[in-house]
Amino acid sequence: MAIAAHPAHLVLRNARIHTVDPALPEAQAMAVVDGRIAWIGSDKDAQGWTGPDTRVIDAGGKLVLPGFIDAHNHVRLGSDDACVQLSGARTLDEVHARIRAWRTSHPDAEWIEAEAFDYSAIPGGRMPTAGDLDPVTGDVPTFVLSYDVHTAWVNTAAMRRLGIDRDHTGLPFGEAATDSTTGEPTGFITDFAVKGLSRDGHRALQTLGLPWASPDRQYGRLTKSLDDAIGFGITTVVEPQNSLDDLALFARARAEGRLRSRIVAALFHPRGTTDSDLDDFAAAARRYADDRIRVGPLKLYIDDVVEPRTAALLEPYAGCRHHRGDTFYPPEEFASLLTKLDARGFQCFVHATGDRGIRTVLDAVEHARAVNGPRDARHQVVHVECLDPDDTPRFAALGVVACMQPRHSAPEVAGPGKDWAENIGVGRWHKAWPLRSLHTAGALLALSSDWNVAEMDPMIGIYTAVTRRPLGGGEPWMRQETISVEAAVHGYTMGSAYANFLEHERGSLTVGKAADFVVLSRDILRAAPEDIPGTVVETVVVAGLVEHGG
Known part of the structure; x- marks a missing residue:
């Protein structure tokens, strides 16, 4: 047993520690000094690290793992409480119902913004159009993000506000899809993750007055x-x-x-x-x-x-x-x-x-x-x-x-x-x-x-x-x-x-x-x-x- 020269700040005991360290795969107790693991071993030896000011966590025999490291997590995007939430909306009718309900609760909103749209909600495997939104949004500009944030979907009013027309489809924040027959923009925007989340694209959306892009909304998403x-x-x-x-x-x-x-x-x-x-x-x-x-x-x-x-x-x-x-x-x-x-x-x-x-x-x-x-x-x-x-x-x-x-x-x-x-x-x-x-x-x-x-x-x-x-x-x-x-x-x-x-x-529980x-x-x-x-x-x-x- 290693005897501590000074008591640990924190001792974890009575645990089943899966260390993710092949040199010592399992342990029962751990001592922490100045934010780092000072010792790891058996319960019977933990007392040597415990002093009157040591915080002791009794794990009750439960599993302890290293803290998770999420290797790809868009915490800045988050989920936005100011948006219509479309997660789980499996049909266009359900999308419409959620937007209507939100409009009823926010009658003075200058923009309708929504997120987590699922492509499969549109029948026939096609991509959405402004015409799919206009009946429930009217003249209120509407901006909808797909669940993967790789595309956006807007209504006719939003196309006007964002400067989208047949002569302006290569946008700072994406590529406006066009109808193969008429050449008119459809209301579907691709490459949003590549362009809309770029520095220039985001600044363009801020300049155009999209509330979703404002710094306060970004910070709210981040902290949540x-x-x-x-x-x-x-x-x-x-x-x-x-x-x-x-x-x-x-x-x-x-x-x-x-x-x-x-x-x-x-x-x-x-x-x-x-x-x-x-x-x-x-x-x-x-x-x-x-x-x-x-x-x-x-x-x-x-x-x-x-x-x-x-x-x-x-x-x-x-x-x-x-x-x-x-x-x-x-x-x-x-x-x-x-x-x-x-x-x-x-x-x-x-x-x-x-x-x-x-x-x-x-x-x-x-x-x-x-x-x-x-x-x-x-x-x-x-x-x-x-x-x-x-x-x-x-x-x-x-x-x-x-x-x-x-x-x-x-x-x-x-x-x-x-x-x-x-x-x-x-x-x-x-x-x-x-x-x-x-x-x-x-x-x-x-x-x-x-x-x-x-x-x-x-x-x-x-x-x-x-x-x-x-x-x-x-x-x-x-x-x-x-x-x-x-x-x-x-x-x-x-x-x-x-x-x-x-x-x-990080990544393992190792001294x-x-x-x-x-x-x-x-x-x-x-x-x-x-x-x-x-x-x-x-x-x-x-x-x-x-x-x-x-």
């Missing part, structure tokens, strides 16, 4: 999401897409005591980013580089999303003779760009959902290694939704992280009858979110929620990774790509820590690391899989301080 994160035991949040303007929101949250989780903020690199911008990004990384807010990775897009058929596929979409989506950069240009960023030492998070998009990213990393030489870059392919089996071993071979969101693979989200599965076609379903194939091939999995695209709760992500079943139970979809509970927990802890160069500080841990209401390592989603986080400790429960 941060409160949710700590309640779910997420002790480190990786916010994957920010402009330099957005960093002030995190600094404000910290100054006001609202930043209880740690933050890693990636900076958005849209097309047109200059060398001067890169210098500014590097300066921001130097300015924000402590254990609470760290800035540094770059976020890029190579393709869009499968549901509106804007992801890049190797073969045409189901039911199409030729259309297979496109990449935002020609492959050679993207390879040159990634090589340049790699040479400057940047880590890149690249959104890629389609098999051709993913291959383009892997080819670019391979090119960068050939030109610059191998380095521990830990570039990430984010989402990895439709992966060709030929590319599976390339992740481990190239040292590329697979940053994935298990919940996206749930049958009720993307399975048979949903737009994702129907657009890909049954012949390619074996490519869908291949967690087990990647894990078996030695790829590093960094798991995450992609909030607010999906639920933030890691228990839901772990359940889906383990079962591939609907949240309410039922038949699994692509069961062969499930992984074990232990592997899923690793993906939400050590996997995500390593993916973000944090493995020496010397930050004392970030959670106490769960249920032992998910031993529970029936169907009980995992009902598990709650009873206590959350960050840097040795109880931030939730206790």
Whole structure:
């Protein structure tokens, strides 16, 4: 037994600690000094670390895990209480009903804003139009975000306010779709995540008076999401897409005591980013580089999303003779760009959902290694939704992280009858979110929620990774790509820590690391899989301080 020279500030005892550290896989007790783990071992030895001022947490025999690290969580987008909530609205009639109800409660609103629209609510597999909104919105400009925030849907009044007409479809905040016959804009806007969430796009929306884009609304979404994160035991949040303007929101949250989780903020690199911008990004990384807010990775897009058929596929979409989506950069240009960023030492998070998009990213990393030489870059392919089996071993071979969101693979989200599965076609379903194939091939999995695209709760992500079943139970979809509970927990802890160069500080309960841990209401390592989603986080400790429960 190690005898403490000074009593610990906090002692955890009577616990079943799953450390995620192969050197000491399990323990019963832990001592924390100055925010770090000073000792970990058996209950009988914990008394040597306990003094009159030591805070003692009796875990009651419950499971203790490292704090969750959500490797892709849009806490700045969050969910907005000022918006009509369309989550779960499965038909256009239900969308209309929710908008009508909101208008009744807000008769003087100058804008109607809504979020979490599901593409499948529109009959016939088509994309929505202004004509679908006009009957229930009238002359009040209306702005609706899809559940994945990759597209927007506006009414005729909003098109007037936003300056959208047949001569102005290439917008600072997206691309306005046009009718193939008339050439008139339809009211559907693609590329919103790429352009609308950029610095220039967001500023344009602010100038045009869209309330959703205002700083106060942004801060409200951020703080609400941060409160949710700590309640779910997420002790480190990786916010994957920010402009330099957005960093002030995190600094404000910290100054006001609202930043209880740690933050890693990636900076958005849209097309047109200059060398001067890169210098500014590097300066921001130097300015924000402590254990609470760290800035540094770059976020890029190579393709869009499968549901509106804007992801890049190797073969045409189901039911199409030729259309297979496109990449935002020609492959050679993207390879040159990634090589340049790699040479400057940047880590890149690249959104890629389609098999051709993913291959383009892997080819670019391979090119960068050939030109610059191998380095521990830990570039990430984010989402990895439709992966060709030929590319599976390339992740481990190239040292590329697979940053994935298990919940996206749930049958009720993307399975048979949903737009994702129907657009890909049954012949390619074996490519869908291949967690087990990647894990078996030695790829590093960094798991995450992609909030607010999906639920933030890691228990839901772990359940889906383990079962591939609907949240309410039922038949699994692509069961062969499930992984074990232990592997899923690793993906939400050590996997995500390593993916973000944090493995020496977080991700496991190891002496010397930050004392970030959670106490769960249920032992998910031993529970029936169907009980995992009902598990709650009873206590959350960050840097040795109880931030939730206790």
